[in-house]
Amino acid sequence: MDPPSQVTPPVRGPRTVALVGIDGSGKTTQAHLLADELSALGLPASYRRNAGGRRWFGRLATALGRRDGEDLLGRRGMLVVESLLRWLAILRTLLRRAVTGEIAVMDRYAVCQYASLRAHGAGPAAERRARLAYRLFPKPDVTFLLAVDPAVAYDRVESRGYDHEEIGYLRAAAAAYRALPEYPDFVVIDANRTPAEVLASLRAELAAYLPDAPRRRRLTPRSNFRVLILALGSLTAGVSALGNRLAEVL
Ligand SMILES: Nc1ncnc2c1ncn2[C@@H]1O[C@H](COP(=O)(O)OP(=O)(O)OP(=O)(O)O)[C@@H](O)[C@H]1O
């Protein structure tokens, strides 16, 4: 009888799924639901948040008697901090994914930073710098754009009750996502509907990417070691690239 194979079985199905879209489009809600659903199907998946820290800075600013993060750091300063924090969050997500082998269901990704830069009125040079720093990160296997009427998103954010977005900003952000060069690659989901309906659409679209028979991904110690070395190499390269970019901006 042959000894058990040490070779990791070929992995099918997505490894990274990104949910992107304007504030209030339902990314956090759907990313949690989707991760739970994939896990229930026997495909280990985790919800991963790639936040830019704008909300956290908003709270800090209020505590310090300022209106919001931009009032505290300036528009440009807030964009630099957001770009840096999101970059670190994505790196952490990808490292964790590499080590655990789980599917990462990501709440926001690099494209959100490009859309944020555009919607906050940053120039093309700022986006070029961000793209240079973020080019380290691979394209997700599938990116869902939760497309929602900005007025609907505005009402959702208001009833959520813990933050506030200007309708003008939400409109600019919606337009920014549509104008991104990555837009043709997005799977656009009508997110104006109920959470259950949106989830059903995500499920239907994702089915094309899923293996026929769900199976657990196992990483051998050797492949774990390899991804760790790759990840550490990428980390060093990324930190120095970002450092150079930031030095140019500041
Ligand atoms: N399809 C939906 N219909 C109605 N309400 C929804 C729907 N999806 C989410 N919500 C509610 O709307 C609010 C915003 O949703 P959620 O926080 O998931 O959006 P988000 O895209 O993550 O926003 P942000 O970018 O600001 O983090 C929440 O209170 C959530 O419960």
Ligand SMILES: [Mg+2]
């Ligand atoms: Mg959210």
